[in-house]
Amino acid sequence: MTAMKISAIELYEYDLTYSHGTYVMSKGRSAKQQPSNLVRVITDSGIEGWGEAATLSGNYLPVFAGSTRAALRELAPLLIGQDPRRSTHLQRLMASVLMGQANAKNAFDVACWDIFGKSVDLPIAALIGGVLSTDLPIFEAVPLSSTEESLDYVSKRSAQGIMRYQIKIGDDPVNDAARARAIVKAFPDIFFFVDANAGYTLLEAQIAMRALEDMNLYVEQPCRDLADCAMLRKISGLPIVLDEAILTHADLYRAKYEVNAAAVNIKLGRLGGITPAVAMRNTAQDLGMHFCIEDVWGGDVTAAAVSHVAASAFPENLMHTSFFNDWTNEHVAGYQPRTRNGRGAAPTGPGLGITVDRSLLGAPVASFS
Template sequence: MKISAIELYEYDLTYAHGTYAMSKGRSARQQPSNLVRVVTDDGIEGWGEAATLSGNYLPVFAAGTRAALRELAPLLIGQDPRRTSHLQRLMSSVLMGQANAKNAFDVACWDIFGKSVGLPIAELIGGVLSAELPIFEAVPLSSVEDSIAYVQKRSAEGILRYQIKIGDDPARDAARARAIAEAFPEIFFFVDANAGYTLLEAQVAMRALDDTGMFFEQPCRELADCALLRRTGRLPMIMDETVLNHADLYRAKYEVSAAAVNIKLGRLGGITPTVALRNAAQDLGMHFAIEDVWGGDVTSAAVSHVAASSSPEHLLHTSFFNDWTNEHVAGYQPRMKSGRGAAPTGPGLGITIDRAMIGAPVASFS
């Protein structure tokens, strides 16, 4: 089996709940996304997605991802899509980093692999261990009143796990997080600064929230600052943006004493490296979330397969980004129901792309 053609598509994903606001003024109402269609010489097609959150969230931005997709696509023509580790090495031999673009091609190749053998991706990466996935959503930075209204609305749909965005003024952040949590004592909350705090700010916020027991996600940009914070604070910590490889994972556990890690396909480069890091986290006895940087139906499907094949004892939760966004290129599948999700059971990703929704490709390679 060989890759005979690749098509690139572009579209915008608008946030379904108004403005998605994070620390230090980072916000957006829509984000650019990219779909790749990889076709083999025997007619099997696979789909992948690469979406960006913003250029000041991670060292990646929309135009850079689109340029990287065009750089990598010709390299994959003539390759066997089932040799995903080989393709990872091949892409890295041309571009260092650019994990977000590599993610789209890696997912598309796993989609092809699954379709070629008539199995969902989850079965190819260990089998389904978590048939019902706990789903979480983020509460963007806003007023206490707006935040409480948001949780009321989404909890009526069954969501019972929320990530409260913080990372600006630590005293106000802590007061807001406490007010939200006190308004919903039956709901699980944790806070996420998205690396927005200095060490001093993080110390103030953690001290103010000390008695809540909330998990504290990625308070500072530097892993070393997070390690220093852990020595003076008692809240369990989740590492996210600073974990890119196995070395970072070990440092997160043994230097930061992190209770958990957030593993994102687009930050690592696809299903192949994500499964490797997830398995290492499981071996280390760490808890983790499985998600992505941003995305729609295709991203949600890819994430669901990795989450479903994860040990339920270690899986904190996952996210279906197609619940966060308005555009649905695969019929709004997979779908969250009553706060739980599941991986599609069809071959590959298990979803069908509506070509009428995405228009003509912006670039083609053969």
């Protein structure tokens, strides 16, 4: 390949407002908007790439908006002069300076994959296994709210073609079970699962899973600790999917062989980008596990990155994915990719396959060269 180096990096900040009012998770975690960051990585050949790092809240994962923005500024100078196509090298380089801070690393990793794809005139999906699916099942989350509000949400979104929903639980286990039961009963032809976002104590999770025992549901991340999730297998046969607790391949093995988890949620921002997400996806496939591919939060750039990882996954192992730009009002790349009738596909253009409109962003908040 012709030599290429990163010559400049620009950082942009903007807010993503939730398009359905207030996004509510377990234990009172809620927000109407979330801070997001865009990175523009420019090469000496004139090719540029875009990546995004959005945060859900400071009490969802051990990261918050301020730490992500500080980490972006810490990492950017390190990448100047590097070849953006050496993804594994760049991951090692970033790890040598900052432990963790996967959300910030995610933005740079995605931007570099965008450059790689553009440099060879191929979509990212073609570089990480090839496109195996052009018809991705899309899910949306039903925020924690009253039963009536939840029923109204599903009714409105199902009219737009969404047929898969993650019901947020994790507060009061008895009320959570009653609400989930009412939602499932009202929409017998829709696929539902429940997600506590690690909000339950072990006792609360035991009560909830016993109350849900007779329902055809799986439960995502009932408790934060893997050992607690493993103990729940003694009291319930409901399938468990793990999310927040899975950061490494060792965690993935523990999920299968200690928790007997049916599946795992792979999020680019939790792991550090496309590079580690694809590695974990491939390991999960080898282990015969199912998975969801998504991210912590984001807009058009995040949706595009997620779509490429999902489109190149084994279709038989992919449960579903999410396009976060369906959840948010702001669109920096023309609302692409976009869900249609509850299904999605990765863009077919080179790199991410989308075009960011810089006129919508204003001036960069920081620049490095």
